[in-house]
Amino acid sequence: MDLGIRGKNAIVCGASKGLGKGCAAALARDGVNLVINSRGREALEATAEEIRRESGVKVTAIACDVTTPQGRAQLLAACPNPDILVNNAGGPPPGDFREWNRETWLKAIDANMLTPIELIKATLDGMIARKFGRVVNITSGAVKAPIAELGLSNGARSGLTGFVAGIARQAAQHNVTINNLLPGRFMTDRLRGNMETNAKKAGRTFDEQARVLLAAIPAGRFGTPEEFGEACAFLCGAQAGYFIGQNLLQDGGQYPGTF
Numbered sequence: 001m002d003l004g005i006r007g008k009n010a011i012v013c014g015a016s017k018g019l020g021k022g023c024a025a026a027l028a029r030d031g032v033n034l035v036i037n038s039r040g041r042e043a044l045e046a047t048a049e050e051i052r053r054e055s056g057v058k059v060t061a062i063a064c065d066v067t068t069p070q071g072r073a074q075l076l077a078a079c080p081n082p083d084i085l086v087n088n089a090g091g092p093p094p095g096d097f098r099e100w101n102r103e104t105w106l107k108a109i110d111a112n113m114l115t116p117i118e119l120i121k122a123t124l125d126g127m128i129a130r131k132f133g134r135v136v137n138i139t140s141g142a143v144k145a146p147i148a149e150l151g152l153s154n155g156a157r158s159g160l161t162g163f164v165a166g167i168a169r170q171a172a173q174h175n176v177t178i179n180n181l182l183p184g185r186f187m188t189d190r191l192r193g194n195m196e197t198n199a200k201k202a203g204r205t206f207d208e209q210a211r212v213l214l215a216a217i218p219a220g221r222f223g224t225p226e227e228f229g230e231a232c233a234f235l236c237g238a239q240a241g242y243f244i245g246q247n248l249l250q251d252g253g254q255y256p257g258t259f
């Protein structure tokens, strides 16, 4: 399927690895030029080179922390008029809310709520003026089905979700869409790290921990960053202009509700 976005420009945050990289690579396969970002330079440059080699699109790598104003300014300087924005950053750590103070909360809210909102603020009016724009926020299945120890994520991402629900409906008439993509369990460094920690806590091996998690996923497997990226690219496609303010859960059927 030709997504009709060849030659468009995208900023993809948190894209040296994992889900962000999946999104960047999928957009590149559809001919989108990229500005990709992560804090670590080495993995980012390697990913940029891999995507250039495979797709032939222009890829600019900006090593910076997207949760800081300076980081965001660097990204916007490299791509002042993006047609596509994929918001992503690392998720907050798990823990017990009794141990979190104001600083802990502000860090999570900064990374997983205010950073995407700031980038939307900086890019939305340009998209509206050009009559095309696609924003995809990588959030989490935890927005729909909270995970107790990820309270920081449940809270901060729900704030972003509420904000997007309103603003998406204001932008829709200009062929500018804002949607959230909610990953269930995808095999990335983050999931691997969480699984190792939880396996240790429960006195299980990594494989035993994997079997416990897989028992709750009807698809019987973890998701791949590649299939997550393809879903993101679809939402960014010219044909996806009627998806407005949606929360698309991609979780192998783990969420048990009808809606």
Ligand code: NAP
Residues within 6 Å of the ligand: 013, 014, 015, 016, 017, 018, 019, 020, 037, 038, 039, 040, 041, 043, 064, 065, 066, 067, 088, 089, 090, 091, 092, 138, 139, 140, 141, 142, 183, 184, 185, 186, 187, 188, 189, 190, 191
């Ligand atoms: P990952 O494999 O750890 O990759 C995260 C990527 O984001 C890396 O490229 C990382 O590079 C970059 N990054 C992290 N913090 C950043 C920052 N402050 N500024 C710029 N780049 C940053 O994680 P993932 O599994 O792809 O997860 C992506 C998002 O989806 C996270 O918010 C996660 O909580 C959420 N999520 C994931 C799953 C899952 O199953 N994988 C499920 C639900 C939600 P550097 O570290 O070098 O910056």
